[in-house]
Amino acid sequence: MSEPFDVDDETPAQQQGKAGRAPKGEAGRLVSFLHGIAEGKLEDRLDVTSFSDPGLRAVAEQANAAALRAAADIREARQRVQLVTTGVDEAIEAMIRLVIQGDLSGTLRLGVSDAALTPLIAGIGQVMETLKKFVTEIREAALQLSTSSAEVLAAATQNESSTSAQASAIHETTATMEELKGASHQIAENAQMVASIAEQTLVGGRQGEGAIKSFMSSMESVKRNAIEVDDAIAKLSKRVERIGTVVEVIDEIADRSDLLALNAALEGAKAGEAGRGFSIVAAEMRRLAENVMESTKEIKNLITEIREATHAAKEASDGNKKMAAEGEKLGGHAMESVSGILSGIQETSDAARVIHLATQQQRTATEQVVQSMSEIEEVTRQAQAGSKQATGAAAELTKLAERLADLVKRFKVE
Amino acid sequence: MSDPISEILLFQVGAHVFAAPVRDVVRIGTVRDSAAEELVLDTALGTPFSRQRCIVVASPGSERTLVVDQVVGFRTVGENDVQPLPAFAAACIHSGALAGLVVLDDIPTPFIDLPTLLREHAARRVTPQ
Numbered sequence: 001m002s003e004p005f006d007v008d009d010e011t012p013a014q015q016q017g018k019a020g021r022a023p024k025g026e027a028g029r030l031v032s033f034l035h036g037i038a039e040g041k042l043e044d045r046l047d048v049t050s051f052s053d054p055g056l057r058a059v060a061e062q063a064n065a066a067a068l069r070a071a072a073d074i075r076e077a078r079q080r081v082q083l084v085t086t087g088v089d090e091a092i093e094a095m096i097r098l099v100i101q102g103d104l105s106g107t108l109r110l111g112v113s114d115a116a117l118t119p120l121i122a123g124i125g126q127v128m129e130t131l132k133k134f135v136t137e138i139r140e141a142a143l144q145l146s147t148s149s150a151e152v153l154a155a156a157t158q159n160e161s162s163t164s165a166q167a168s169a170i171h172e173t174t175a176t177m178e179e180l181k182g183a184s185h186q187i188a189e190n191a192q193m194v195a196s197i198a199e200q201t202l203v204g205g206r207q208g209e210g211a212i213k214s215f216m217s218s219m220e221s222v223k224r225n226a227i228e229v230d231d232a233i234a235k236l237s238k239r240v241e242r243i244g245t246v247v248e249v250i251d252e253i254a255d256r257s258d259l260l261a262l263n264a265a266l267e268g269a270k271a272g273e274a275g276r277g278f279s280i281v282a283a284e285m286r287r288l289a290e291n292v293m294e295s296t297k298e299i300k301n302l303i304t305e306i307r308e309a310t311h312a313a314k315e316a317s318d319g320n321k322k323m324a325a326e327g328e329k330l331g332g333h334a335m336e337s338v339s340g341i342l343s344g345i346q347e348t349s350d351a352a353r354v355i356h357l358a359t360q361q362q363r364t365a366t367e368q369v370v371q372s373m374s375e376i377e378e379v380t381r382q383a384q385a386g387s388k389q390a391t392g393a394a395a396e397l398t399k400l401a402e403r404l405a406d407l408v409k410r411f412k413v414e
Numbered sequence: 415m416s417d418p419i420s421e422i423l424l425f426q427v428g429a430h431v432f433a434a435p436v437r438d439v440v441r442i443g444t445v446r447d448s449a450a451e452e453l454v455l456d457t458a459l460g461t462p463f464s465r466q467r468c469i470v471v472a473s474p475g476s477e478r479t480l481v482v483d484q485v486v487g488f489r490t491v492g493e494n495d496v497q498p499l500p501a502f503a504a505a506c507i508h509s510g511a512l513a514g515l516v517v518l519d520d521i522p523t524p525f526i527d528l529p530t531l532l533r534e535h536a537a538r539r540v541t542p543q
Contacts, residue, residue, distance in 0.1 A: 255444070262442045262467075262485050269421035269436045269488045279488065286487075 026056045033063055042071040080114075087112035088120060095124050102410035104132040135411040142408050146401035153394035160387040167380045174373040181366040188359035191352050198349035205342045212338060216331040223324035230317045237310045240303055247299045254292035261286030422516060424486035424523070425469060428460040431486060431523055433516045438528040440470040440477055442485055452479045457535050458509045459526065471528045478532040491516055496525055509534055 023031055033046050045064050051057035090110045098106060108124055110117065261282045268279030421436040445453065445465050453468065455461060462483040469480045498514045499507070511531035515522040 259442060259444060259467075265488050266423070266436060266439060266442060269423075269490075272420065283487070 026051050026053055030056055030060055030063065033060070037063070037067050037070065042067050042074065080116075083112055084114055084116045087114050087117040091117065091120055091124055095128065098128065099131070103412045104128055104135055105412045105414055131411075132413045135408060136413050139405070139408040139411075139413075142401060142405040146398065146405050149394060149398040149401040153391065153398045156387065156391040156394040160384070160391045163380065163384045163387040167377070167384050170373060170377045170380050174370065174377055177366060177370045177373055181363060181370055184359050184363040184366050188356055188363055191356040191359055195349055195352035195356060198345050198352055202342065202345045202349060205338060205345055209335070209338050209342065212331055212334050216328060216335070219324045219327040219331055223321055223328070226317050226320035226324055230314065230321065233310055233314050233317055237307070237314070240306050240310060244300070244303045247296050247303065251293060251296040251300070254289045254296060257289035258286055258293065261289055420490055420492075422489050422491055422525075423469070424489060424518075425467070425482045426484040426486055427457075427462050427482050430460065432459060432526045433489075433518070433523045434469075434526045434528045436488065438471055440472050443468045443470055443479070445481060448479050452477070454478055454480050454532060454535055457531055458511055459531070469528065471532055473529055473532055478536075480528065480532060489518060491518070497522070 030046065030051075033044060036044050045067065046060040048057050048060045048064065051060050087110055090112060091108060094108050094110065098104065098108070108121055108128070110121065264282035265279050265286065268275035268277075268282055271278065422433045423436050423439055424431055424433055426432070445468055448468050448470075455465075457480065462481050464483045465481050467482050467485045469482055469485070471478050471480060495518075496514050496516045498504075499512060509531070511527050511534055512524055513527040513530075514525045516525045517523070
């Protein structure tokens, strides 16, 4: 094909220069004609009739035939080149159209058939197959990516939600621990106060114990005194009874004396004037007897009062003894109660001290927990931010996957 | 009332003081020293409360013992000090024991005939009205 164009680059004039002097006449015309053919002037022809020399004329005729043939070959070659170029253009255009339309399922069909186009068509077919394979794989990958990104988004959303809940819970826990820290501090102070009050109560209780002992000692004295008073009252009562008996005798004597005086006065009165002095003495005796009876009456009244007072004193003394015994009993009970209370207060004081120490340790531990919770809260906050970013990225990835799937869907592979 | 009155005995029964001539009185005693059947409690003079004394009165054939609350004493009075009961009062009173009124310190005191009093008491016990 390239043979007609495979000529030396030098011009015929240059070649003539190198050969020396150019021929003239019919040979010169012939050389010039050949030089024109060499330069591509294939449409020129020699007038063979103008050559007188038969040899040159035959050369001229062959030169014309060669030029004609070369021109025909060149036309044929040009037509084929045109044909191949058209086929290539169609193939490329068809491939571009298919790619643009996304239809990778069809086969390439050309209006021009040429053996020279077969490798090109085969290559384009291979390209299309490769593209189809790529699109298929990309579609599957996009589908898988979409699924995975959806799962990632769901997981990221879940993670974000969990992280938020965790952050909220940690925040609440931190707040609770803060309150617990305050409560621990308050409990420690209260326990200290309880211990102090228990100590004061213990001192007061011991004073009360001493007071109860003094009270019981006083009750013992009261009881002893009451017994002595009881004995004295009994003796006094006996004396009073004795006085009463004596007074009864005196009263009886006085009554008898009164009776005697009355009868003496009676006899004196019966005796008339002779018994006047007797009557006077009798009247005097009677007055004395009446005075004695008045006195014994007063004494009896006094004895009655003394008896009543003695009885009241006896009852009071019995009451005192009873109250003293009751007081001793109550004192004993109070002593037992106070002992129990003192023991309880001692235990309370010890327990309050232990609680104070424990709450101090608890407060320290709580402060450490609060510190740790603050750090955890900060880390969780960062994790929450990261989770939000991951969720955003997953959402973006999901969108991209969907977009990719949409793009890939444009390509028809089946 | 035939003998002149000079000496009287004053005694008390309940709230009232009475007078009687000493000649009718044998002696003065006590309830505990006397036999119970001899004691005269409720008479026209009333019923004694404390019953500290007894007045032993001579009666025909025996002695009767009038229980009184108290023997107040003895007084000497003149005949003019004893007044008979007014006729209307004597007619209203059915007992003959009230012999008159004796004025003592300007106070009229019933003057009692003790034997008549005890007799009426004995008669009332035999024939109760």
